[in-house]
Amino acid sequence: MTDLTPLTLLSSALADVVARIAPSVVSVHSHRSGSTGFVWKPGLIVTADEALADEGDVQIVLADGGTVAAAIVGRDHTTDIALLRAETNIAPVKLAATVPALGALSVVVATNRDAPSAALGMVSVSGQGWRSLRGGEIDARIELDVRLRSSQEGSLALDASGEAFGMAVLGPRRVLVIPTATIERVAAQLETRGRIARGYLGLGLQPLRLDDGIGAMVMNVDKAGPAASAGIRQGDVIVAVNDQKLSGVRALLRTLGPASVGRVVDLAVRRGGEPASFRVTIGERPEA
Template identity: 25%
Template sequence: MRQWMSTPRQQAMVLALTVLMAFVVGAFVSRWLTPFPSGLTAQTTPSAPMTVAPPREALRIAEALQEAFGWVAQKVEPSTVTILAPRPSAPVFRFRFPPTPGPDPFEEFFRRFFERGIPSPEERPQERRQPSQSELAPRGSGVIVSADGYILTNRHVIDGVDRIVVALWDNQRFEAKLVGADEFTDIAVLKIEPGNTRLVPATLGDSDKVRVGDWAIALGNPFGLRQTMTVGVVSAIGRSPKETGAGIGYTEFIQTDAAINQGNSGGPLCNIRGEVIGINTAILSPTGGSIGIGFAIPINTAKFVMEQLLKRGKVVRGWLGVELRDVEDVPDPAALGLKELRGVVVEEVIPNSPAEKAGLKPKDVILEYNGTPIRNIAHLQSLVGRTAPGTTVSLKILRDGKEMTVNAQIGELTEEALAAATRRESEWRGLLVGELTDQLRRQLNLPDDVRGVVVLAVRSGSPAARAGIRQGDVITVIANQEIHSVADFVRVTRNIRPTRSVPVTLRRESGMTMLVIPPEQ
């Protein structure tokens, strides 16, 4: 019997034939299992992409909306101004960087883009040089409200400056004077003399008609970028100062997701008709930039303040004479007879006040003011503040689980009434503060440019004590709001939620320090 002995060459030929047959059979089976659909053939080159025509109606609507946004920009931009002032002599805080060899390629960019800039290598070990008074920097925005040169802006935009310059949309510049400002709403009124320049006043809308979901268009000069417009919607209405952290006591806020950044303050927030519905004021942000949570003072509040300042030179407010707490901050609202969270709770009735004369008592819940349901403390304060002294109003209250109506004759919020409230409220989270007088300034060896309130006492075991605050410390900032007086201290702290941790900047013998006061127990 003869046996076949395969050689290496024969083995290679057999292997090659086996692979070839497997490839042919596999291709045939694949073609048989997945045949091409009828009428189609295999392509050896990629086919051209399909062209899809946009729906005509959808495109028409989108283009109409785009046209509306452009129209708003053309209408409102000429009414939006930049507020400029001399650069501050020295910032409170400054980043320090290790020296680097050679010039910093990004230094000029940051100096132009940001107000304070980044210190040059020569400056880093020391303080920055003092800028000249003639060097102007953008501080915020404003909106023209009359053809003869009246301008609305925020008080914090012009606070502490001795010269104000207004730049129009075409960069014409005018010296401005401060007509008046109101710390309780953060509204200020400026005046320029336009001469032969034709000003374009904005159309002021009605903020009481604003609804959640309405278009919201913000204009201003963020980071000095003139005539910037952003678009969003009204995210919420009736936001209280406690919710925003703005520390402003006599107004509510419109919340929007239209981008608002540093430099937008004082500029207009508009609706789709180009009407101003608010004055952009604050943002809520852990980064310092917009994260889609911005706040504007309702234009009706701004108009009220402006009219008062122009007519009287000050804001005359109505006064009820009660200390209040928001219902949501009450530990057990059901104990008050409340079935839903609405209204504000009376904690204290001021002696000889309109509230006492009307018969209001502690633990009463104020549900309505002249027929308007009350959302929070700021809402009631705004309504009372805009009521002319001497006006009789109706208050629907809840007492011992029963609703009733009482009438109150609104008084005037005088300096004496405000001072009395200030004295009662100058203690907060275990801190008792007082005015930084010249005598205290000398005793503490403080320079003249330091402004704040001095800590007179710290209660043992209090949140302030746990934070490390000491007697003699000078508090300059609370919750990102500058503190220049006890009135500022009261205005800011009265609107801080008890459950919130609060950053505080203070000055002591070792220099500037930032501490965090924990929530109340």
């Protein structure tokens, strides 16, 4: 009888972890695009929004090779989360709310050419929440030292005990994990509403350098939008929000997250060189 070494024990444990989770991981095929997804709730599959085509049919390839049609329930490009609906009997994955420690081992379970695949890596960054370049609130900063193909975006990231702590996606020059807290929050809204509410001022803005800072010139105004109702006009220059000097147009737009809808803000404006102020109730961005 061969003695079990620490490495063989680790190898066996990792194989068991992958075997338990792989049946809940699927391939997602959309127009000239492929990714990985996992069953979040019965009949509902979470995948990476960035890897999902903008048009065309969506097909799901199951772990046993079967294929089913899927419909897009909703998608949020700011957090890279998309929710699909498909008629399957696959058991959902139980997501753990824990954030793995720096240096912890992680197993990524995905699909590759419609077959289950797995990769072993290490948590290279584990930190506080952050905001994506597209303005999405991500509840924890988790990066993995692991290689990920484009078809494996949307895969499950597991800790050494086999608990899934998020969805692995491709970031700029690194593999990021969208953590459980973000998935549960965003997917729940997509399931209920099909979209994520975003704040809306109804303004087209252009950065403008001023002698004493940075402003945002109003280039166009939605006549039915909140800013127009408050009296903002084309040509106005926004210089401060709630008595805080404007740091840039992008910074202003990033404040218009889901929690901003219904909030009243004070906009300090220069109109024809003269100061003015307006109270604007942030609306909800209409669907395109």
